[in-house]
Amino acid sequence: MTTPLPDIRPRRTRATPAWRRLVAQTRLHARELVLPMFVREGVSEPVPISSMPGVVQHTTDSFKRALHDAADAGIGGVMLFGVPAHKDATGSGADDPDGILNVATRIAAAEVGGDLVVQTDLCLDEFTDHGHCGVLDGAGRVDNDASLERYRAMALAQASAGSALLGLSGMMDGQVRAVRDVLDAHGHHDTAILGYAAKYASALYGPFREAVQSSLEGDRRTYQLDPANAREGEREAAIDVAEGADVVMVKPASLYLDVLSRVAAASPVPVWAYQVSGEYSMIEAAAANGWIDRERAVLESLVSIRRAGADGILTYWAVEAAHLLQDGAGA
Template structure:
């Protein structure tokens, strides 16, 4: 299904997802990050750790089809699966319950690892999430599963198109658990905490507005640094190009070069397949 705010990006069926993954392999893309769009949602996000839930089914299909040729990254967050649209379970007062959410993340992480994910993308920004999930995986002997920590994930107006893409139920925002854009000091502290808990990769998101944080992460991190060029960044380029205001291909490349130059060793972008073909 096409996503109106993101021309060229679609919601996939299981079959079309596998076909897209095979195109990624042929083009030399390094990895694929997978999100689920469930038919039903509930307050605790039950579909997130259901072996028959859409995300886990998709991971098994992809692992069977391309698992030796493409790194599979699973989005480990409840927001796609909760009826309220938040990244965690809610306390009686309506706030996100950090510690109760960690339990759900561990359950979700185990389900994703068992479904075939090579990497778990912990994107919920709960305190202690890296250490909690790492311990749960270790206890089950899943010691080779890589943890990608969204260590500095800023609250941003650029997430709007993605919320359409996953059919988000969110009302309000996530400012109480995502980073405050003017605050660079806290972002660096969060990166250091995730590294101390055993993160294998640390992520900065959104990439473009936070290149200074990408550079700071690259300076201090002993593990690879990733940056996520998010939906609103993509949509801005596409909209300006559609109006004839910019050279689309040139700006696409410039935007990714800037992220790379800031220090990102891994870039998550909706342009991945197109850019990989261009580089070849």
């Protein structure tokens, strides 16, 4: 007796690379990628970050070269982080016009401001000797409203240096409204705000703390979100939109694709995701051990974030992924 053949054959449209390209439901483009970059004060050569193979703390000279490489690759933007030589309790270097982040911002705006969206991290953690994202009160707790005053000063410094998009990553209540108000009051109406709305207290930030030489002791669970809470992430995103954010962020990406999908479904503004240092380092480590195909894993991880709803992705593979896409590796 002959077994009846299936009536429906979905495999037809998977048969060749040309078919698979034609019917792909999620497409990844270089212009949707943003490269996070670290610029370190007081070094004469780029400093490799041991926990993030292939990523360095740039000198101002190597930074210029990397900016042009990023622009030539056709990615969408760069997100800048400063690594200062000196830290103090209030993070005074963060709003110093001659501080490393503001110097780097002026360089980026001058070198590639017409080709890339120059973005800056607006947070105190790289600049404080205690490593928290805000200033501390007398009891050693993060003082939300005092931190907003520092964010206002940082916003003016970064906008004046030429940042097109301020990345508010500190997770203080009211941060978007505070920054929007001070920008508008000083004529920076065209400077956009990226609200790190759903930023979770994740274990995946470990390598980043080496990258910025973080001084943190303890944790940030009183201001970053509990990994157990998805609806809270949606709520935070809605608050940031209401306060004037031009873009909202979900961070990390890979372990929070459900949150990303929910935020993307509800948001009237673009939604981005940050593929954080731990996500990067896990794939690099597995590939170095021969356990996975590195290039396939890189592109698959990025496609999964786009598939979940991200309009843009911050990733340390931005330039490499752009070249892979140009070479057809995503086919």
